[in-house]
Amino acid sequence: MKSIELIGKGKEMHGRAYIEVMPDELENAIKKLKENGFNHFVMLSCIDWLEEEKFELVYHLWSYEVKEHVMLSVRMNRNNASMPSMSHLFPQIETYEREIHEMYGIEFDGNNRLTPFLLENWHHAPPMRKDFDSEKFVGKLYESIPFIEEDENEGI
Amino acid sequence: MGLYIGDKMMKYEEWSKLAIKVSKASLWMLHFCTGCGAIEMPPVMTSRYDMERFGIAPMATPRQADVLLITGYLTVKTLRRVIQVYEQMQSPKYVIAFGSCTINGGMYWDSYNTIKHLEKYIPVDVYITGCMPRPEGIINAFIKLMELIDEGKARGWEKYQKYYDKYKENQRRVFNFEIEGENEEY
Ligand code: SF4
Numbered sequence: 001m002k003s004i005e006l007i008g009k010g011k012e013m014h015g016r017a018y019i020e021v022m023p024d025e026l027e028n029a030i031k032k033l034k035e036n037g038f039n040h041f042v043m044l045s046c047i048d049w050l051e052e053e054k055f056e057l058v059y060h061l062w063s064y065e066v067k068e069h070v071m072l073s074v075r076m077n078r079n080n081a082s083m084p085s086m087s088h089l090f091p092q093i094e095t096y097e098r099e100i101h102e103m104y105g106i107e108f109d110g111n112n113r114l115t116p117f118l119l120e121n122w123h124h125a126p127p128m129r130k131d132f133d134s135e136k137f138v139g140k141l142y143e144s145i146p147f148i149e150e151d152e153n154e155g156i
Numbered sequence: 157m158g159l160y161i162g163d164k165m166m167k168y169e170e171w172s173k174l175a176i177k178v179s180k181a182s183l184w185m186l187h188f189c190t191g192c193g194a195i196e197m198p199p200v201m202t203s204r205y206d207m208e209r210f211g212i213a214p215m216a217t218p219r220q221a222d223v224l225l226i227t228g229y230l231t232v233k234t235l236r237r238v239i240q241v242y243e244q245m246q247s248p249k250y251v252i253a254f255g256s257c258t259i260n261g262g263m264y265w266d267s268y269n270t271i272k273h274l275e276k277y278i279p280v281d282v283y284i285t286g287c288m289p290r291p292e293g294i295i296n297a298f299i300k301l302m303e304l305i306d307e308g309k310a311r312g313w314e315k316y317q318k319y320y321d322k323y324k325e326n327q328r329r330v331f332n333f334e335i336e337g338e339n340e341e342y
Contacts (some may be wrong), residue, residue, distance in 0.1 A: 094192045119231045119269070123334050127268045135266045139333045142261075148279075148322050150315060 003070040004061070006036055017070040023083060026074050030059060030089050033072075037065040046104050049091075050130040053078045055106060059086070086112035098149035103128035173308075176248050177220065180305040182211040183298065186221035186239055186245070191228015193254035193288045201293045212298055218244040223301070226280075229257035229270045229287070232330055235277060239327060242278050249313045250281045250305070252297050255288050262287055276326050279312030 003017045009028055010019030019028050025132065042060035049056060059072040074076040076083060085108040087094035097108040098117045105126035108114065125132050158165045166174075172292030187197050200207050201214060215221040218241045230238060242251070253274050261272035274280055281304060284297045304310035314325060328334075 022223070118233075120236070123332060132268070134268045137268050138261075138266050141330070143331060144336065145276050145326050145329055147273070147276055148319050148326070149313070152320075 001038070001070075002066045003033060003038065003061075005083070006032055013071075015069070017068060019023055020073045021071065023074055023076060026059075026072065027084065027086065027089070027128075029072055030061070030086060032061075033061055033070065036063075038063040038068075038070060040064065041092060042069070042091040043099065044093060046052075046100045046106070046128075048078075048104060048128070048130045050078075053122060055081050055104065057083060057100070057106075080107075081105070082107035082109055089112055091112065102126065105129065157335065176308075177306060179248070180302045182213075183223050183250075183301070184213055184215045184221050185217055185223040185225055186215050186241065187227060188223040188241060189227050190230055190234050190238075191209075191257055192246075192310070195289055196254075196294060197225075197227065197286055198293050205291045207295060207298070210295065210298060210302075218242075219246060219323030221245055223250045223252060223254050223298075225254065226258055227254045228276060229255075229262065229264050230274065230330060231269045232271060232333070233269075235271050235327075236331060239278060247313045247317075248310075250273055250284045250301055250310050251278060251312055252284065252301060253280045254284050254294070255286055257287070259285070271330060277330065278321065279315045281310045281312045 001012060001014055002019045004012070004019065007021070008020050010017055012018070019029070038061040040062040045058045045060070046057070047056040052063070054075045054115050055078055056073055057076050059074075061070050061072070062068070069099075074083070081104075083092070085097055087097060087110070094111055094113055097111050100106055101114045102119060102122075103106060103119045103126055110139060119127075127134070158167050159171050160166070187194065199205055207213075218224075222245075224242055224245060226238060233302060242249070243327065252261070256275040257264060257270070258280070262265070262272060264270040265272065271277065282301050284293050284296045285295055
């Protein structure tokens with residue numbers, strides 16, 4: 001596959017190229033792909049590998065010339081996770097970074113728009129992290145709010 | 157204070173009761189299309205099921221509507237908008253809630269971000285069960301609402317006025333994701 005040849009490593013997975021890079025190689029890898037026809041940035045996704053104490057970010061790019069989907073994967077430690085922002089390469093990355101910052105709590109150095117995005121007034125732990133106990137949270141918040149019962153004797 | 161109908165004087169209270177009773181024949185609805193249930197509205201409105209047979213018509217703004225339809229799950233963020241819409245509507249006003257999501261959270265029962273029981277935040281007059289309800293179910297709910305109005309039982313809006321403080325307290329808690337007595341992390 002063209003992208004694997006360009007970067008010099010990686011493997012084919014379900015018809016896509018899957019390339020693992022180190023955080024410091026990421027910027028050059030994206031640049032190189034962008035200059036060689038992979039000029040459609042599809043999305044940025046995030047995976048929480050709780051047991052391995054890692055976060056994985058996957059940068060999806062697409063080339064219309066060779067019709068090839070490439071996934072650039074980069075891993076980082078779960079504690080104080082941070083990654084340089086790539087929004088100068090593709091401006092739309094800024095929005096994905098905002099979302100991932102809100103949902104997983106990853107810092108993106110160089111992105112100065114990491115403000116609250118989808119959630120309003122949220123002040124608990126980032127909710128998409130695997131150690132966020134959603135069921136317990138629901139019990140403590142939504143289920144503990146009382147129903148409004150009518151006073152039988154009074155009526156309305 | 158009263159109103160003359162022919163040469164008969166009608167007390168204001170009687171008049172307003174009568175007005176509510178007859179208004180059931182022309183329910184104007186505002187469909188707040190959240191969740192999946194919104195997809196069932198077009199067939200209900202258009203020629204296949206044709207809700208206008210029953211005097212139900214869609215309205216553009218909350219101020220002209222009698223019935224508010226909540227068509228599925230609500231996130232906390234959407235709930236805030238729903239309440240703004242509900243409070244703009246003029247009394248008497250009714251709420252019909254669609255599907256399991258508004259009853260008890262449905263398949264989003266363990267989501268961090270959807271409210272589970274709509275009833276805790278605004279009064280609901282009729283629930284439609286199902287995930288999602290069929291058009292027949294929706295029309296059935298309107299017929300049920302008409303019956304309730306006729307019997308004087310669709311009084312959610314009065315309940316909202318009476319327990320306004322309690323509703324506001326519940327709304328405030330959920331908007332701020334406020335968990336009582338602790339700041340523990342989840
Ligand atoms: S009750 Fe079912 S159909 Fe309706 S909003 Fe919830 S998940 Fe969707």
